[in-house]
Structure formats: C-alpha cells, structure tokens
Amino acid sequence: MKKAVLEQWWSPLSRPIYTYNFHPRPALMNPSCISTLISSVLPPPSTSPKTPPPQTRSKILDPFCGTGTTLLTSILKGHDAYGVDCSPHAVGISMVQTMVTTERERQEIEVYISGHCDDHISSDDVGPDSKTYPTPTFPSKSPHPPHPHDSKLELVFRYVLDYECRVPFETWRRPLSFPSRLRKTGVRLVNRLNELAEKCGRDEETEKKTEPNVEVHLGDARYLDCVFLNGGEEVFFDGLVTSPPYPGVYDYRVDDDEGGGGKSVLGEYVEVIMGRGGGEEGGKDSCHEGEGDGREEMGGEIGSKGGEIGSKKASLEASLEDFTEQWIRDTSMWLEAAFRRLRLGGRAALLVGDNMGIDSFDVIVRAAEIVNGREEAKKGGWRIAVMANAKVVEGDGRRPWGKHKRNFRTEHCTLLEKRVLGGGEG
Numbered sequence: 001m002k003k004a005v006l007e008q009w010w011s012p013l014s015r016p017i018y019t020y021n022f023h024p025r026p027a028l029m030n031p032s033c034i035s036t037l038i039s040s041v042l043p044p045p046s047t048s049p050k051t052p053p054p055q056t057r058s059k060i061l062d063p064f065c066g067t068g069t070t071l072l073t074s075i076l077k078g079h080d081a082y083g084v085d086c087s088p089h090a091v092g093i094s095m096v097q098t099m100v101t102t103e104r105e106r107q108e109i110e111v112y113i114s115g116h117c118d119d120h121i122s123s124d125d126v127g128p129d130s131k132t133y134p135t136p137t138f139p140s141k142s143p144h145p146p147h148p149h150d151s152k153l154e155l156v157f158r159y160v161l162d163y164e165c166r167v168p169f170e171t172w173r174r175p176l177s178f179p180s181r182l183r184k185t186g187v188r189l190v191n192r193l194n195e196l197a198e199k200c201g202r203d204e205e206t207e208k209k210t211e212p213n214v215e216v217h218l219g220d221a222r223y224l225d226c227v228f229l230n231g232g233e234e235v236f237f238d239g240l241v242t243s244p245p246y247p248g249v250y251d252y253r254v255d256d257d258e259g260g261g262g263k264s265v266l267g268e269y270v271e272v273i274m275g276r277g278g279g280e281e282g283g284k285d286s287c288h289e290g291e292g293d294g295r296e297e298m299g300g301e302i303g304s305k306g307g308e309i310g311s312k313k314a315s316l317e318a319s320l321e322d323f324t325e326q327w328i329r330d331t332s333m334w335l336e337a338a339f340r341r342l343r344l345g346g347r348a349a350l351l352v353g354d355n356m357g358i359d360s361f362d363v364i365v366r367a368a369e370i371v372n373g374r375e376e377a378k379k380g381g382w383r384i385a386v387m388a389n390a391k392v393v394e395g396d397g398r399r400p401w402g403k404h405k406r407n408f409r410t411e412h413c414t415l416l417e418k419r420v421l422g423g424g425e426g
Contacts, residue, residue, distance in 0.1 A: 003036055004033045004037050004349075004351070029243050029351065031072075033351070034070050035077065037241045037349040037413075038060060038073065038074060038239065040349055040386075041060075041346070041415070042058050042238060042347075043345075057078060057079055057080060057212065058238035058239060059079070059080045059236070059237045059238050059239075060074040060080065060237065060239050060240070061083075061084075061239070061240045062074075062081070062082070062083045062242045063083075063084045063221035063242055063334055063337075063338060064085060064221060064242050064244055064245055065083025065090065065091075065242075066087075066090050066093075066243075067090055067094060068083060068093060068095075068098055070241050070242065071083045071098050071216065074212070075212040075214050078212055080213040080214070081098070081212065082235070082237065083214075083215070083216045083217065084218075084219050084221055085216075085219075086218070086221075088218060091216050091217075094216045098214045221334040221338075222333040222334045222337055223337060224337040224338060225341070228341060235341070236341060236343050237342055237343065238346055239342075239346055239347055239348070239349075240338055240346070240347070240349065241348075241349045241351075242348075242349075242350060242351070243350070243352065244350060244352065247326045247327050247330055323358075324359075324363060328363050328366050328367050331364060332371055335348075335367055335416075336374065339371060339381070339418060342418045344420050345417065345418060346418045347385065347418070348416045348417075349413065350364060350412075350413070350414045350415075350416070351411070351412070351413050352364070353410070353412075354410045354412065360410075360412040361389070361414065364412075365384065368381070368416060380418070380420035382418065383416065383417045383418075383419045384414065384415075384416060385415040385416065386413075386414070387412075387413070387415070388413045389410060389411060389412045390410070391410045391411075
C-alpha cells in the first residue's frame with residue numbers, strides 16, 4: 001500500500017497517462033498506482049500444490065470511474081472491469097478509453113485527435129482547390145459501417161468532432177465545409193472506425209471468451225444494487241479500486257469559450273445513448289426511478305467555474321465540520337452498497353488525496369463503522385486491513401505529481417476487507 005501511495009506521486013508523468021489527448025486535464029490516478037492497488041485487492045497466487053489456482057480473470061469495480069484509468073488498467077491486466085459515474089462526460093471518456101487497449105491503438109488515436117493535421121497532409125493530398133482535399137465519408141456510408149447498436153463507435157466519432165476538434169457534428173455531414181486542416185484527420189478517423197466496426201462484427205462469441213469484459217454505467221454509486229441488476233441477474237465483484245470524490249465534486253463540466261460552466265456536448269450525447277434522453281430506453285440505467293440520479297442531494301451548484309458541478313472549496317465555505325459530516329454520510333452510503341456487491345473476502349482499496357488538512361482516514365473509518373452498525377450488516381462488516389499515507393512539504397525541490405499549488409500534500413490509502421459471519425455472497 002505504501003508503494004501505491006508513492007507511485008501516485010513519483011511515477012513518470014509522461015507515460016502511461018491514458019487520458020493523454022482524450023481529456024483536457026491529466027488523469028488524477030496514476031496507472032502504476034492503480035496496478036499496484038489491483039494486485040492488493042486480489043488474492044495472491046498460491047504456491048501450494050494442494051491449493052487450486054485462483055481464477056485468472058477477476059471482476060474489478062470502480063464506483064467513481066471518472067475518465068476510466070482504473071478500468072483500462074484492469075483490462076490491460078486481463079481482468080473484467082466495471083465502472084460507474086454520475087457524470088455523463090466522464091462516462092463518455094471512459095467508454096472511449098476502454099475501446100483502446102493496445103499501445104499501437106493508443107498511438108493511432110492520439111494522432112487522429114491531435115488537431116495538428118497540417119504536418120500530416122502531403123502535397124499529393126492537397127490540390128490548388130480546397131475541394132480536392134480528401135473528403136471524409138460518414139461512417140454509415142462506408143463499406144463496413146459501425147453497427148447501429150454499437151454506441152461506443154458512434155461516441156468516439158462524436159467525441160472527436162465535438163470536443164477535440166471543436167467541429168459541430170452537423171458539419172461532418174457536409175464534407176466540403178469541413179475545415180481543410182482537419183480533413184486528413186477525418187479520413188484517417190473514418191478508416192479507424194471502420195476497422196473497429198469490422199472487428200466488432202467478426203466472431204463475437206470467440207472474442208467474448210478471450211477478451212476481458214468492460215462495462216461503463218451512468219449511475220449513482222450509492223445505488224449499485226440497481227445499477228448492476230440486469231434482467232434479474234446480480235453481479236458480484238472480486239475487488240474494488242477507486243478514488244472517491246469529495247462532497248460537491250460528483251460531476252464534471254466542460255468550460256465554454258467564456259470560461260464559465262458550459263454544457264458538455266459529449267455529456268448530452270451519452271445521456272441519450274444510455275437511455276436518459278427520453279428515448280425508447282429512457283430510464284434504463286437510472287438507479288432509482290422517480291428519485292433523480294442523486295447529484296442534487298450530493299451537493300454542488302450546476303455551472304460553477306472550474307469544470308465541475310460543485311467544488312470542495314465551495315463546500316468547505318460552510319464549515320469543516322459540516323463538510324466532514326456530509327462526506328461521512330456519502331461515503332457510508334456507497335460503502336454499504338459496495339459491501340453488498342463484493343464477494344466474501346473481497347477487498348476495497350480507496351485512495352484519497354488531500355491538501356487542505358482533512359483527516360481522510362477518520363472519514364473512511366467512521367463511514368465503515370456506520371455500515372457495520374446497521375441492521376443488515378450485524379453478521380459482519382468491513383474490516384480495516386491496511387492503512388498507509390504519505391505527506392510531502394513542498395519546497396524548491398521536486399514537487400508531487402500534479403504540482404499542487406499548496407505547500408503540502410497528503411495521500412491516504414485504505415484497504416478494507418469484507419467479512420461476513422454465517423453466510424452468503426451479500
């Protein structure tokens with residue numbers, strides 16, 4: 001656990017940061033740290049010949065998946081990954097990221113969405129008239145169009161145009177008006193989408209048996225029972241790895257050109273494709289019908305500057321005591337939901353960074369005690385297996401990963417284990 005805490009700070013920033021060129025902010029969790037935490041929540045391989053080898057593929061849950069770094073790290077390690085987030089924008093980024101699982105594919109996507117296409121357009125591609133630029137072809141007209149039901153492919157397409165390239169989606173339907181510097185990118189992107197679409201349609205049953213499964217859900221971590229009830233079949237997990245947010249920081253926004261809280265086009269699109277836009281599948285992924293998605297209850301003002309709905313700073317303006325109590329209540333709710341979804345002996349690794357002097361250990365311990373004291377958990381509860389932290393006072397020398405503005409930084413890591421006396425998964 002101490003190794004994971006230190007890796008969160010000191011691992012190289014340049015690679016592998018999976019959200020490079022996918023998101024305007026760097027990933028908040030370091031992939032090397034996540035890899036260590038995943039190993040800590042899963043049982044180590046047995047060296048005894050009498051003990052059967054553990055299953056090679058485990059189910060990893062991140063109830064606050066954000067931009068999907070935990071999910072991608074899990075599937076790269078060969079495990080099934082399941083993510084939940086109440087932010088449509090974050091869910092969209094996670095869906096895009098988890099499509100790209102090899103270094104070659106990541107490099108290709110980075111080139112496609114870099115937005116610096118002038119260097120990639122040769123004289124053979126460019127004629128005296130702008131109309132001689134390679135004309136992008138809308139995927140539905142291509143030889144191998146994306147499957148209509150495959151919203152991931154459509155999401156990548158829309159994300160690149162609306163978010164990275166700042167090009168309205170409708171512009172793509174009128175190729176001749178597409179900005180010339182992006183036309184080469186458009187052609188390469190369509191070719192890539194066609195490859196992905198063709199792959200999705202080839203021997204799906206074989207791929208399902210050999211490739212890790214990944215699911216990203218738009219929902220509330222406090223209601224995991226509803227999120228993972230699919231056709232009456234419950235889903236249980238072998239481990240949980242996450243970095244839970246502070247109160248008031250439960251969603252993400254994309255700033256508009258004026259610097260205020262702008263509406264995320266990607267977020268709007270994800271709400272539609274995941275059944276929250278009033279379509280035929282409306283409400284399918286809602287955690288609790290008739291009660292909204294819980295974001296209002298969990299604090300924060302919509303449209304706050306800084307790219308988030310709500311903020312830790314705004315929540316702290318009331319009082320540190322109120323902030324801590326709200327955090328404990330929120331944490332106890334999702335920890336209780338996670339307790340029911342973990343298998344017996346399953347572990348949860350929680351990484352919390354702080355630069356405001358808040359006792360994160362106390363918050364998690366008190367939240368776990370609340371869960372253990374409730375009626376349905378009297379036969380068992382969370383056991384605190386390991387706690388580790390590191391604190392750095394910033395000086396003129398090397399600063400922690402992320403270069404935080406304050407003069408100190410603390411990273412808390414807690415490993416919880418599910419213990420039940422007398423039976424059952426839940």
